[in-house]
Amino acid sequence: MINLILLGPPGAGKGTQAKHLVETRGMVQLSTGDMLREAKTSGSAMGRRVAEVMARGDLVTDEIVIGLIEEKITGTAGGGFIFDGFPRTLAQADALGQLLDKAGQRLDAVIAMQVDDAALVARVTGRFTCAACGAVYHDTLHPPRVAGVCDACGSTRFSRRADDTEAALKQRLMEYYKKTSPLIGYYYAKGKLAVVDGLAEMDAVSAMIEKVLDSPN
Numbered sequence: 001m002i003n004l005i006l007l008g009p010p011g012a013g014k015g016t017q018a019k020h021l022v023e024t025r026g027m028v029q030l031s032t033g034d035m036l037r038e039a040k041t042s043g044s045a046m047g048r049r050v051a052e053v054m055a056r057g058d059l060v061t062d063e064i065v066i067g068l069i070e071e072k073i074t075g076t077a078g079g080g081f082i083f084d085g086f087p088r089t090l091a092q093a094d095a096l097g098q099l100l101d102k103a104g105q106r107l108d109a110v111i112a113m114q115v116d117d118a119a120l121v122a123r124v125t126g127r128f129t130c131a132a133c134g135a136v137y138h139d140t141l142h143p144p145r146v147a148g149v150c151d152a153c154g155s156t157r158f159s160r161r162a163d164d165t166e167a168a169l170k171q172r173l174m175e176y177y178k179k180t181s182p183l184i185g186y187y188y189a190k191g192k193l194a195v196v197d198g199l200a201e202m203d204a205v206s207a208m209i210e211k212v213l214d215s216p217n
């Protein structure tokens, strides 16, 4: 059982690759972005606060996201976790280490997905997802095989994220470089880091990730 962090800027392909690993390896995807979007739809006061923060492209507080992850780690059995979009700060990384220790688990690999900023803008502004099953598409880079119909579940309902605008993306990138990119050095120092070219074709990226998972540190 392997526990993996997918680390990378917005639009690097973390969600796309996490879904692939769920299908091929039966791993459990823990996306704090997805969890927060669910909390938003609950209509609670916390959900409304979270919605405002996310729409601006800022990070939600460490306390909230660590609480969400703690619930999942202790309450989910499965074939290894993929942490997608978590941790995003040094405090979150320390907390994850402690939570895994407490659960008698270890972190096996951290994969940093590298993509240049210009490609991220194109990816994020063209992204849409299936409203029924969450499969991720792109207007030009990865459209469904039949236009308007989800490859995975056949649904014809799709949605776009409120923070997938150029303005919000700039702020998300700023947050990434200020608060999340230091984690690359943090995990390198722990001997856990592997770097993957996220600009490659999706299948090629998947193959590079599989290779890392077949010989984790």
Ligand code: AP5
Binding pocket: 008, 009, 010, 011, 012, 013, 014, 015, 016, 017, 032, 033, 034, 036, 053, 054, 057, 058, 059, 060, 061, 062, 065, 084, 085, 086, 087, 088, 092, 123, 124, 126, 127, 128, 136, 137, 138, 139, 141, 142, 163, 172, 198, 199, 200, 201, 202, 205
């Ligand atoms: P979150 O939902 O985690 O978003 P993100 O990190 O900004 O990442 P994205 O989901 O935008 O991109 P991705 O890397 O998954 O790319 P994807 O596979 O979709 O977070 C959203 C917000 O929630 C944050 O801004 C923050 O407010 C809050 N939040 C979440 N976690 C938090 C935390 N831990 N702490 C504090 N706040 C938190 O791919 C993108 C597009 O590119 C798709 O269209 C896809 O089809 C296409 N694509 C993917 N791979 C390729 C490829 N190889 N070639 C061509 N196209 C590709």
